[in-house]
Amino acid sequence: xxxxxxxxxxxxxxxxxxxxxxxxxxxxxxxxxxxxxxxxxxxxxxxxxxxxxxxxxxxxxxxxxxxxxxxxxxxxxxxxxxxxxxxxxxxxxxxxxxxxxxxxxxxxxxxxxxxxxxxxxxxxxxxxxxxxxxxxxxxxxxxxxxxxxxxxxxxxxxxxxxxxxxxxxxxxxxxxxxxxxxxxxxxxxxxxxxxxxxxxxxxxxxxxxxxxxxxxxxxxxxxxxxxxxxxxxxxxxxxxxxxx
Amino acid sequence: xxxxxxxxxxxxxxxxxxxxxxxxxxxxxxxxxxxxxxxxxxxxxxxxxxxxxxxxxxxxxxxxxxxxxxxxxxxxxxxxxxxxxxxxxxxxxxxxxxxxxxxxxxxxxxxxxxxxxxxxxxxxxxxxxxxxxxxxxxxxxxxxxxxxxxxxxxxxxxxxxxxxxxxxxxxxxxxxxxxxxxxxxxxxxxxxxxxxxxxxxxxxxxxxxxxxxxxx
Ligand SMILES: Nc1ncnc2c1ncn2[C@@H]1O[C@H](COP(=O)(O)OP(=O)(O)OP(=O)(O)O)[C@@H](O)[C@H]1O
Ligand SMILES: [Mg+2]
Numbered sequence: 001x002x003x004x005x006x007x008x009x010x011x012x013x014x015x016x017x018x019x020x021x022x023x024x025x026x027x028x029x030x031x032x033x034x035x036x037x038x039x040x041x042x043x044x045x046x047x048x049x050x051x052x053x054x055x056x057x058x059x060x061x062x063x064x065x066x067x068x069x070x071x072x073x074x075x076x077x078x079x080x081x082x083x084x085x086x087x088x089x090x091x092x093x094x095x096x097x098x099x100x101x102x103x104x105x106x107x108x109x110x111x112x113x114x115x116x117x118x119x120x121x122x123x124x125x126x127x128x129x130x131x132x133x134x135x136x137x138x139x140x141x142x143x144x145x146x147x148x149x150x151x152x153x154x155x156x157x158x159x160x161x162x163x164x165x166x167x168x169x170x171x172x173x174x175x176x177x178x179x180x181x182x183x184x185x186x187x188x189x190x191x192x193x194x195x196x197x198x199x200x201x202x203x204x205x206x207x208x209x210x211x212x213x214x215x216x217x218x219x220x221x222x223x224x225x226x227x228x229x230x231x232x233x234x235x236x237x238x239x240x241x242x243x244x
Numbered sequence: 245x246x247x248x249x250x251x252x253x254x255x256x257x258x259x260x261x262x263x264x265x266x267x268x269x270x271x272x273x274x275x276x277x278x279x280x281x282x283x284x285x286x287x288x289x290x291x292x293x294x295x296x297x298x299x300x301x302x303x304x305x306x307x308x309x310x311x312x313x314x315x316x317x318x319x320x321x322x323x324x325x326x327x328x329x330x331x332x333x334x335x336x337x338x339x340x341x342x343x344x345x346x347x348x349x350x351x352x353x354x355x356x357x358x359x360x361x362x363x364x365x366x367x368x369x370x371x372x373x374x375x376x377x378x379x380x381x382x383x384x385x386x387x388x389x390x391x392x393x394x395x396x397x398x399x400x401x402x403x404x405x406x407x408x409x410x411x412x413x414x415x416x417x418x419x420x421x422x423x424x425x426x427x428x429x430x431x432x433x434x435x436x437x438x439x440x441x442x443x444x445x446x447x448x449x450x451x452x453x454x455x456x457x458x459x460x
Contacts, residue, residue, distance in 0.1 A: 050360050080366035090357035094379045094458050104365035107375060136458045156365065 001026055002160050002191065007056035009046050016042045018215040027189035031202040034212035035238055040195040044162045048082045049075045061159040080108060083153035087165040089145040091137040097148045098124060098133040101155045123151040127181055143174025150181055163194040199243055203227055211235045245427040248418060252432055255414040262328060262410065263397045266335035273336060274343035279373060281348045299341035305402055308334040312406045327406035335399060339392055346388045350381035383454050390447040394440050411435065
């Protein structure tokens with residue numbers, strides 16, 4: 001289970017997260033939507049301390065961290081229980097597709113190399129990238145790079161997978177293949193927290209949709225409720241803008 | 245005149261020994277300095293900045309004299325230091341200051357999102373630097389570092405001012421013995437030139453293969 005309480009973050013004097021409370025059950029797929037600059041990325045990045053929250057607690061599985069007093073070991077602990085998929089892929093440019101997947105399995109999880117490589121090959125097959133296993137990121141299309149990015153995250157067997165707008169940087173022609181792969185991950189009841197502007201996709205795979213505005217969770221519920229019968233005026237006007 | 249070539253080449257191993265050893269030490273030291281400059285460790289950062297500033301801000305010859313003739317007066321345990329040792333220490337410190345800046349620039353040039361990706365998969369700082377950042381920075385910095393190595397080889401000639409008979413020192417002796425100053429110095433100049441040309445050729449090959457790295 002994932003539980004955030006009172007998560008607070010500011011950049012300088014600007015508050016970006018104003019006390020976020022959020023519980024995600026094991027196997028739940030949660031989609032976060034909301035206008036630009038409302039703190040969606042920051043929320044995800046605070047969960048694994050890519051951004052350091054000022055206050056609140058973060059619980060991932062058996063680890064609970066008080067954000068204000070997080071130790072280095074606790075931060076590593078959170079990072080090792082979560083996996084992150086970046087908008088701009090962020091693949092290791094000096095590693096091949098296969099090495100991008102094996103890297104953390106070997107250096108962080110200390111799994112035997114043969115085992116890590118077998119896992120990578122299975123994931124490459126699943127993501128349709130077997131032929132590209134020995135290619136470096138620079139030789140891959142955007143869609144292929146993001147599939148490696150998702151594969152790298154899948155391999156970690158994390159308690160929680162975080163996706164920050166994984167299709168926003170892609171040329172339209174590659175969006176479909178990346179969403180397909182995410183659907184496949186979702187079908188396994190992997191716990192996921194996804195920021196996306198793909199409303200149709202959210203409707204399909206989400207157990208719950210969260211609407212954020214101004215660093216707060218304004219409204220949340222099953223996709224049918226949020227998309228068909230939003231309660232808050234801010235949700236309604238946002239949805240009008242993005243789905244018109 | 246050609247008879248001088250084999251005589252002077254006999255001192256080439258000492259020249260190369262000083263250059264290679266100084267370069268190896270300078271690479272290690274420069275990498276440490278560069279990583280500190282990136283991490284900005286309190287207090288230490290000030291010392292590192294001062295160190296780099298001093299060794300870039302004063303002539304190498306002054307530094308060599310300071311180590312060899314000056315320091316033993318205030319630190320008696322250095323009295324037994326040989327000219328070769330002093331030269332290696334001086335070259336190491338001097339060049340590490342310059343190289344640290346190039347390495348730092350190369351480290352900072354590694355795409356920020358890859359640092360975050362390394363953190364996100366749970367790597368420690370050491371793992372992130374060793375496995376992701378430094379290999380990419382090395383590729384960017386390598387051609388510049390070869391330039392410093394070329395400079396280093398030429399700078400070993402200053403060791404003769406510390407009484408070391410390396411190639412330059414030997415030339416000086418040969419010239420003084422025979423009074424054939426022009427012949428002696430033109431021969432040693434050609435030897436240095438040939439070495440540097442060979443290295444420049446290797447550098448071009450290196451650059452070519454580095455440009456292709458990570459792209460297939
Ligand atoms: N490193 C930073 N330094 C200062 N301000 C930042 C930083 N990162 C984000 N912000 C600010 O924090 C606010 C929230 O940013 P965030 O990226 O979380 O928004 P978002 O909801 O993900 O927006 P988008 O949909 O555009 O990605 C914005 O106002 C942004 O300008
Ligand atoms: Mg964002």
